[in-house]
Amino acid sequence: MSQYTVCQKLMQLIEDIKHQNFKNLDMMHHLSSGFKSVHTQDITESLYVCRQSIGGAGFSAWSGIPAIIELFSPTVTYEGDNTVMAQQSANFLLKHARQAMDNQVYKTIKTDSVPPVHAPVTKQTFKKLDGPFEYFYEIKELLGKKCPIIKT
Numbered sequence: 001m002s003q004y005t006v007c008q009k010l011m012q013l014i015e016d017i018k019h020q021n022f023k024n025l026d027m028m029h030h031l032s033s034g035f036k037s038v039h040t041q042d043i044t045e046s047l048y049v050c051r052q053s054i055g056g057a058g059f060s061a062w063s064g065i066p067a068i069i070e071l072f073s074p075t076v077t078y079e080g081d082n083t084v085m086a087q088q089s090a091n092f093l094l095k096h097a098r099q100a101m102d103n104q105v106y107k108t109i110k111t112d113s114v115p116p117v118h119a120p121v122t123k124q125t126f127k128k129l130d131g132p133f134e135y136f137y138e139i140k141e142l143l144g145k146k147c148p149i150i151k152t
């Protein structure tokens, strides 16, 4: 999914929220927390690869690389630690995978005396995802498949 597509979705979400429509908020949180985590981690690790690839010069201020690393390295922590962001992004996938498997949505029932429990709600409220998430609706078949090991 391109940055352009995510920006478009964000602009649409901002418009939706102005009309009290929060339907796609969880999707945007999934995308933005996931992309933040993956890309900042990837770039940080790549900067160390760049530094190593030029030997000792990569440690010299003349190369400019130490300054870039110093500037960029906190991105894995600020605006949300990457481990936490990745977990939040994954939570969305797990939630929808579970819904797809059960073909039901779950809601948390809070009572005074017992801890929250998950209870099935009606099938009509099941929110189906499309696009890159369509594989969820074949998840039972996919999980049942075995990867054959071919001897060479």
Ligand SMILES: Cc1cc2nc3c(=O)[nH]c(=O)nc-3n(C[C@H](O)[C@H](O)[C@H](O)COP(=O)(O)OP(=O)(O)OC[C@H]3O[C@@H](n4cnc5c(N)ncnc54)[C@H](O)[C@@H]3O)c2cc1C
Pocket: 074, 077, 078, 079, 080, 081, 082, 083, 084, 087
């Ligand atoms: C350079 C810099 C500038 C900043 N500027 C600002 C600013 O202008 N305004 C502002 O408000 N804040 C700012 N911050 C704070 C920043 O947003 C927080 O540091 C960041 O959100 C991480 O939160 P935390 O420090 O509480 O760490 P935590 O989230 O507590 O993380 C600490 C460690 O615990 C781990 N961890 C936490 N939860 C889990 C979990 N559930 N499972 C596994 N591991 C977990 C993390 O992976 C991490 O290793 C800045 C931080 C930095 C480094």
